[in-house]
Amino acid sequence: MEHMGRCVYGGIFEPGHPTADEDGLRGDVLDLVRELGVTAVRYPGGNFVSGYKWEDGVGPRDQRPTRLDPAWRSIETNEFGLNEFMTWARKADIEPIMAMNLGTRGLAEALELLEYANHPGGTELSERRIAHGAEEPHDIRMWCLGNEMDGPWQLGHKTAAEYGRLAKEVARGMRQYDADLELVACGSSGRSMPTFGEWEATVLEHTYDVVDFVSAHAYYELEGDDVASFLASSIDMDLFIREVVATADHIGAKLSSSKRINVSFDEWNVWYLKKFQQEGAPGEWTFAPRLSEDAYTALDAVVVGSLLVTLLKHSDRVTAACQAQLVNTIGSIRCEPGGPAWRQSIFHPFALTARYAQGEVLEPRVSAPTMATAKHGEVSVLDSVATHDAENGRVAVFVVNRHPSESVSFSTDLRHFGGGVELVEASVLGGEDLFAVNSMEEPDRVVPQAYDAVKVADGALEAELPPASWSMFVLQTS
Structure with a gap:
């Protein structure tokens, strides 16, 4: 959730909206966030954070300064800041992940933010928070040491050595306050x-002993009419994760460390970035401009479902991940000022995965035909993962047919779970109109469909998967 476009202003925060509560938070959006199954949200950016002064967003609203945000060429009124975000987070029942500015700021400002946010009281900064109406400490446990500092577009862009040294300095200072922060x-x-x-290796040589995660960011889009490559986007994500993990483990071995660094995939999604770059930033400095408010297609939803499969398959090392973003700007949720909120197509695979992917992830061994793609070479037409919730006797199977035009038969052995396995739900996204979208006028044009081309027989789940589709099967074991 970044101060980009209308994600915050006109997204989660719209005083005067018919559903807004006493804090100006849209109730209809909050309801959809809860339905989406979000468990953690990274804030306040994103590129925005590299020029952000957190002090501007606390205290009496009529005393907060209005600033220019060069990241998105926007006017930032600072009506919404840290304390408003924490109020929203508690109402949404999510864990906050706080990003800090290491672009234009450093150690002193990071420690001041940490003290303001987390210290119970008795110091100038903690008492300031209390005077601002937040009596209890926010107790934020997970912190991002800057954002995309490898990118030349980033305010304060640094070399890997420069950033690694700064990140180590800040991390060591934060751990002197609280050794158990993530x-x-x-x-x-x-x-x-x-x-x-090279970036990961250099940064981790500096920071290995003082951080828990290294971040990864990736966005995917349909380029031209190359549907096959787009449907295989998770091939790139899979390689990305494997390569980051290999690099981290190499540095651990080089340092003779028994510690294991995990991956925080804290920005990922389908994003039509080339279109956004071609359109360019607003010519004038504008408050909450409409940026990247893509209407996501059924095809986009299938790809998002496949990316979720990949994240699950790597959940031994990808132990945190954030889809970017939440509302309006490349968001799963869309809304209009004074009007309704609705679910984008990509909302559905996320919500169903969040709801049913519980317990233990089962590593798949897939045998399937392959297909040729221009970007990724020969790839399997099937992408799949399953989870087993032993406590509730539930198995969830998620599978993608990447082939743009051909259905494929799918089966998986269930004998491990004993007899009496029953199919309780089967849903599919994709199908005939891959470019259908949800809109304010037609909010339910793209929704998961129940379908009958599936059965459990002779100890196996068998299904006929439509072309370019994401499917979920929920089974109950005895």
């Missing part, structure tokens, strides 16, 4: 960055 070092902004790999 800290995230900036990894690469994408696998295609020219410094990828």
